[in-house]
Amino acid sequence: MNFLKFLLRHRRLVVIFHFLVTAAMLPGILQLESDNSPRVFFTRDTAQLKRYRQFRQEFGGGKAVRIALTGAKLWTHQGLAWLGELEERAASLPGVEAAIGLAAQHRWLLLEWPPPDPADFRAQVLKNGLDLGAGWVSPDGETITLLVVLADLPLDAEQELLDHLEKLTAQPPPGIRAHISGLPVLHRAMEHSLLNTAYRILPLLALLAVVFLFFIFRRLGDTIIPLVFVAVCQGVLFGIMGYLGARLNLVNIILALLIFVISLATAVHLQVRFRDLEQQGMKVSTAVLTTYRSKGWAVLWTGITTLVAFGSLVTGNMPPVRSLGAWSAVGIGLMTLLAFTLYPALLASIRSKKTQEAARPFEVRARHWGQALAGWAIRCRFPVLAGTWILIAVALLGLVQFRVQDNMAEYFPAQHPVRAELERLQQHNMGVFAAELVLSYRNSNQGKSQEQEATFQDPTAQRNLARLSGLLRSKPLVYGAVSSGDLVEASIRSILVEGEVNDNIRWMALGMMQTVPEGRKVLRALVTADGQSARVTMLVPVLSFNRMVPLFQQVIAEAKSIFPEAETWITGQYPLILLAQQTLLRGLMVSLSLTLLCIILVFTLLLRSIRLSFLVLIPNLWPVVLVLGGMGWLKFPLDSVSIMTASIVLGLAVDDTFHTLGYFLRLAPRCGPAKAVKNTLERTAPAHILTTIILAGGFIACTFSDFLPISRMGMFAAIAIFLALAGDLLLIPALLARPQRRRLSGNKDSV
Secondary structure (H helix, E strand, O other), X not given: OHHHHHHHHOHHHHHHHHHHHHHHHHHHHHOOEEOOOHHHHOOOOOHHHHHHHHHHHHHOOOOEEEEEEEOOOOOOHXXXXXXXXXXXXXXXXXXXXXXXXXXXXXXHHHOOOOOOOHHHHHHHHHHOHHHHHOOOEOOOOOEEEEEEEEXXXXXXXXXXXXXXXXXXXXXXXXXXXXEXXXXXXXXXXXXXXXXXXXXHHHHHHHHHHHHHHHHHHOOHHHHHHHHHHHHHHHHHHHHHHHHOOOEEOOOOOHHHHHHHHHHHHHHHHHHHHHHXXXXXXXXXXXXXXXXXXXXXXXXXXXXXXXXXXXXXXXXXXOHHHHHHHHXXXXXXXXXXXXXXXXXXXXXXXXXXXXXXXXXXXXXXXXXXXXXXXXXXXXXXXXXXXXXXXXXXHHHHHHHOOOOEOOOHHHHOOOOOHHHHHHHHHHHOOOOOEEEEEEEEOOOOOOOOOOOOOOOOOOHHHHHHHHHHHHHHHOOOOOOEEEOHHHHHHHHHHHXXXXXXXXXXXXXXXXXXXXXXXHHHHHHHOOEOOOOOEEEEEEEEOOOOHHHHHHHHHHHHHHHHHHOOOOEEEEEOHHHHHHHHHHOHHHHHHHHHHHHHHHHHHHHHHHHOOHHHHHHHHHHHHHHHHHHHHHHHHOOOOEOOOHHHHHHHHHHHHHHHHHHHHHHHHHHHHHHOHHHHHHHHHXXXXXXXXXXXXXXXXXXXXHOOOOOHHHHHHHHHHHHHHHHHHHHHHHHHHHHHOOOOOOOOOOOOOOO
């Protein structure tokens, strides 16, 4: 209390100091950048990531996009001429390593472009295994694609390059339609969704907060003070993030919402108590001290448990989730500190007349609701508890029906252009996402002489690689597959139209490709210079991890049957993203376990009874179980954002429980559990209802996001928060009103 008295004596200096710190953070906020590139979502420190790094080191493998062309005029002189121009213009853009399509593949053989007979050329292409395997043409001939390989570029440069590619395709000839697809395009759409989420939701949330607080409190000062506190919390946190080079993504962007609603809810808890004391005629400074004497420990304990709940997300394997956990912990810790430094000074700065009961209609009614609901729950204790256990049992059955959604295209609404274009290409059996099959002799060749070493540069290996890619193209979920063997075979057939192809001819074809710079470059992209490793690039659909794993297992089995001595694995950006998202459920379980352990320890410390601690835990767990079970029953998938709903709700739900226990532990030894819980909820119900509306309103605002994981997370979190309020007003009275075997005790200042 002496610390608070010191702050109150120098409240103006305290407020000015915090405002100056916030102002100093503004340049940091301006330095914040977003990053939704594929590497952000890779699981860290895994064998798969090490394999991917080895793949990048050996083969390069920059990002790639596909320019897809469709339309009735596609296979005409004009359409094919424009395709050739598009390849040349795309290849000349800064940051493009290569632009490869039908023109680049066939121009040198035809000696002219466009082909003199487009219809005959189409027939030849549709019979060409390399053209189909590389995804340059769909099996039905209705779509042609151009592969554009991008260099490793900074995010801004990559976005600018994608904009240039879109401009190239913006005005195709009549009868032709063009668009770009691929992982970079998908993640750029995520970037746009992030910005739309921030620009749309946060201003809406701030406006709703102003209207709501003024409607409830009916005083300008009581409306401004909580919002100033929220602004300082947000400004300092995001300024620190900007100065330290943190990047926002579609997972940790919800940090802005979390800090907003949690800090506002904390401020409201203190504000309601302060207004109660003001109404009793206390001086402002005395009311502030009394507010913190009765609510200070509750604010501290809720800050600690909420920090642990969100901080436990750092145990996840996906970097964006870990980033959210780490920065949430920093933000909650910072908010708790400011609640004991800045907020007392802000409360003491209020100068207004005594608040009359008539000016507080909502708070008066909320008190009555709290007492009435507590009384009803105590009288109907058995039906309340029985109904709760039935709902929990039904929800638990829904948990076994969970499915994890890792189809990134389904993160967007069906009408979203990026999703629609991906699905349209897949309908034509064309894929733009690649999975890389890598074969390596490096380990098997150790200890062998140079003459004994196996290599992928001999004709036999090239023949087997062509055989392998042909087998892979026959798999239902493989839209295309290409290896260096396919290039060699295509080179041979361009010269030798008829006749048997033997290994001597393959040696000649390999030699010819080595002497031509372009041929050598393409060959090196598929076989390493020392011949120790080779790759087969497969074009696959955008599907879930569970559907892709059997395919990957079949692919590895096929590769082992043809190259038994080679080490084989599947890698690439897309498989790594699928793997990272598949680990989310395991990360959720670890996070929830740590949070529950911390909450149980804190409850046991406060209640001094393990049995009571578990009883009080039920109202906090039941909204989590009901919402997750409901998601299972309703077939809503868990994804990279909504999977965090459980930890978020548990961290928020426990806050009101601490404020309830603060009064209950002081009253129970004097008047018994039943009366104590009724009197407690009469006093705390206004703050519980207000914070519930604030928290739920913030998450409801998320439902306006066009990014479905954030929208779903907002909807289910809002439902869970209302369920948590029902737990506070009904379950806690039913659980705590039971006569206890031992006398409840508690230090009046302990909570």
